[in-house]
């Protein structure tokens with residue numbers, strides 16, 4: 431039982447990462463009917479932006495320009511990085527995807543992969559091959575709860591992720607911008623007839639997705655601080671799988687499937703040798719998709735592209 | 738002149754759908770464009786809404802402004818031209834209320850929104866009763882009401898409608914056209930395209946007959962309705 435609970439906590443943590451990243455894939459797909467294959471690298475960019483923001487704030491605190499407690503630096507790092515990374519995402523949309531709005535979907539997919547490579551390479555050129563380490567903003571504290579060890583970091587990661595998902599849901603369901611995103615996911619071509627600029631909503635969607643990826647990357651950095659230019663690739667693909675599992679374009683699906691993926695991975699690793707983890711985990715997901723090809727929450731409805 | 742269209746050409750790839758048509762609309766009028774399947778009726782409306790590109794020699798002037806200077810969303814939010822598309826195209830995943838709200842997304846004259854909403858509900862009381870219902874679950878007639886109501890919320894100068902009678906039972910068609918008359922009486926100019934020529938000519942003051950991308954006839958509705966060619970081709974003899 432304690433063994434189960436221990437895994438449960440770890441699964442929640444990994445599920446949080448996957449869910450936050452998967453949301454970006456799903457929102458963009460829902461609105462623009464394309465997968466942003468640069469999204470994993472946006473996660474990486476978010477991490478480096480977070481690194482510089484955190485390091486800068488720690489430095490300013492050290493020389494006494496500002497005096498901030500570390501927890502506040504962490505909160506500020508998350509917020510500032512989300513904003514800056516949102517702009518990176520909007521830039522990617524503007525430069526990479528907008529010119530291809532009417533092009534075949536395969537072109538957009540290839541563009542995404544190329545933008546990913548460009549982001550990785552730019553990182554290497556600007557920062558070199560040296561590995562950076564995310565600053566320790568939260569001292570690890572371990573709590574023993576009935577034999578299960580829980581760290582303050584894990585609690586923080588899961589809490590912040592759930593909070594962000596709750597806020598995203600509020601935004602999508604309650605604001606006119608969120609309403610426009612839902613409308614665009616349903617019928618792309620009619621949105622301009624409502625006086626709504628498509629490009630603005632597209633940019634907003636990219637911005638939101640990228641901001642969530644940035645938040646994920648900083649939470650990730652508190653638990654796994656070693657950074658490198660390719661850090662977004664594997665986790666990005668896995669989150670993409672979660673987005674597919676949840677159902678293309680489904681926001682709820684992406685969040686739920688992110689956690690499901692976390693659980694499947696962690697529990698596969700707890701039962702089988704850990705080298706088998708991905709083999710087992712992704713076989714299970716393939717198996718689910720055979721029976722639910724539209725994913726867990728996906729609908730057959732596809733947005734119409736023309737009036 | 739509210740809208741003046743000159744030499745409007747639209748092509749889809751290599752296929753020319755409109756071969757340089759001309760028409761105009763005076764403020765306050767109800768004007769119809771009738772024509773058979775594939776004549777180019779929807780294309781004409783799409784051109785006004787700026788969702789399809791037009792030929793280099795085409796010009797469209799709305800209230801003295803060059804319509805071609807405006808992007809699709811600005812045609813609605815800045816010029817007040819609303820478009821009820823073919824097949825209604827409601828946002829089925831949004832409620833009736835949300836569909837109506839969304840149409841006001843970019844309106845600058847926000848103080849007028851409540852009175853416009855009242856107008857929509859006074860013309861279509863059914864919509865007020867169904868305010869929290871998902872648009873996708875409305876009946877066909879209610880969906881058409883919402884499509885028109887939504888357009889009214891998005892802009893009040895000119896409403897262009899693509900086959901508002903489509904899929905409605907005969908009595909509902911009449912109700913729908915009566916509703917359009919009320920909207921017109923409240924100050925909105927109306928341009929509608931219809932395959933149901935009889936109905937369209939009954940409600941519109943003037944009409945244009947479109948055949949394979951060209952205007953072949955135009956004039957006051959009663960003249961068109963009495964024209965033997967129109968009778969033969971569009972009014973069943």
Ligand SMILES: Nc1ncnc2c1ncn2[C@@H]1O[C@H](COP(=O)(O)OP(=O)(O)OP(=O)(O)O)[C@@H](O)[C@H]1O
Nearest residue numbers: 736749754772773774775776777778779780781932
């Ligand atoms: N997206 C498109 N791509 C290619 N051709 C198109 C497209 N839309 C319309 N057309 C063609 O342009 C011509 C005019 O079409 P349009 O939809 O304007 O006709 P319509 O008068 O509205 O017909 P209907 O009464 O059937 O709605 C037709 O020949 C049609 O096949």
Ligand SMILES: [Mg+2]
Nearest residue numbers: 778779780823
């Ligand atoms: Mg048509």
